[in-house]
Amino acid sequence: MFPVTQIFSVSVSTYAIFIVIGFAVGLLCAFLRRRINGVRADDLVACLFIAAAGALIGGKLFFMVQGFPVFLAHAREEGYTFLEYFMDAGLVYYGGFIGGIVFLILAAKLIKTPVWAMVDTILPSIPLMHAVGRVGCFSAGCCYGIPCDFGVVFDASPIAPHGVRLLPVQLIESACLLVLFFLMLHYGKQKRPPGKVLAFYLVGYGIIRFILEFFRYDAIRGIYGALSISQWISLGLIALGAFFWFLFPQIKRKKTPA
Structure with missing residues (x-):
């Protein structure tokens, strides 16, 4: 709808603005909840910023893997470099989530703070940040839905088809x-x-994403068999969530000395 916003006569990506807003409100939410799990404020801020770096790297790398054949074609024809491809790459949520979680765990271990306490403090902020970020997707016209009579026309978007009503x-x-x-x-x-809070998120978002993928229309998602890449990942995360909910607590109890 509005892919670019003017701030003091400077053109700024509306998507980037919503990403920053999402991170800010997620940080605030985690900061207010930190005492539930006994997390120190400075440890929390450090881990969140490191996790954000991991999310950026993971999101870009996942995008690059999906579009690697296109990169190879451009590299052969135009001398397109890997660094240019990385800088131009968009973000894929699941890659960002995996990268963020990996960096979060590494950061917690590095600063010697309890990993599960940090994960449980930050996890509820993830759907909040993601919700704000999806408004940024709407403004940019990416991640658009199927054509429908009551949809939105993204004629200002450089990404979505023009002149077609698409489900928001x-x-x-x-x-x-x-x-x-x-x-x-x-x-x-x-x-x-x-593991319980993580399981709650994995199953909850896995179900949401699996269903909504049927209403997506952007071809870049990739289709394998009857499902998109994100749907296959969603099924894997739902199964992983079931493991963390039912089996992981038992494993932890067995490892903990009586």
């Missing part, structure tokens, strides 16, 4: 993420056993 699936996902955020906020009001 970005806003639908944003609303679903807000519901997930409030559910996780309620569930995380007290300290939970290791």
